[in-house]
Structures are given as structure tokens and as C-alpha cells.
Amino acid sequence: MAKKEELEPCVRCFKMPDENDKYCTDCGAPLQNRCFDAHGPLKKGCSFVNAKTAAYCAKCGEPTLFNLHGLVTPAYPTASRPNVWLGKFL
Ligand SMILES: [Zn+2]
Ligand SMILES: [Zn+2]
Numbered sequence: 001m002a003k004k005e006e007l008e009p010c011v012r013c014f015k016m017p018d019e020n021d022k023y024c025t026d027c028g029a030p031l032q033n034r035c036f037d038a039h040g041p042l043k044k045g046c047s048f049v050n051a052k053t054a055a056y057c058a059k060c061g062e063p064t065l066f067n068l069h070g071l072v073t074p075a076y077p078t079a080s081r082p083n084v085w086l087g088k089f090l
Helices: 084-089
Strands: none
Touching: none
């Protein structure tokens, strides 16, 4: 396939985005289900692009953008995950 990234409609309102859009210009939904784990002073960040149905990042376990925007419903919304940071620094 010579075609580059194929555009997919917004998961919330089905508006077709422009080629370089990262968020829907109609409803603000993220167009890619990226990992929410951002770059910070102590962490590298992840930004792994997950499947559209993923509530948590397949790579690092942080919530995905779709999860935070309410576009996917986690199977275990109140599940608590082990606190990696406390385990590392205490
Ligand atoms: Zn939208
Ligand atoms: Zn991640």
C-alpha cells in the first residue's frame, strides 16, 4: 500500500478530520487513542498509539486518551492499579 496514514472519522461525532488534525475540530475528541502518559522530569512518557477500544495503554498501563475523554468505557473503572511511583521511591 503506497497510501500513508488513512484518515478515520471522529469516534464521537464521525466528522472526517483533516490530514494533520490530532483532535476533532467539532467535538474535541482525540483522533488517535494515544497513551496519556506524558513526558515529565522523571519519566520518558509513552505516547503509544493503542487500539480504539483500549481503555489502558497496552505498553505501560496508563489510561488512554479515549478513556479520559469518555470514549471507551473501561471494564473495571474503579480498579486501582499498583502505585509504581511509591514502590520505586520509598
Ligand atoms: Zn468529533
Ligand atoms: Zn503508555
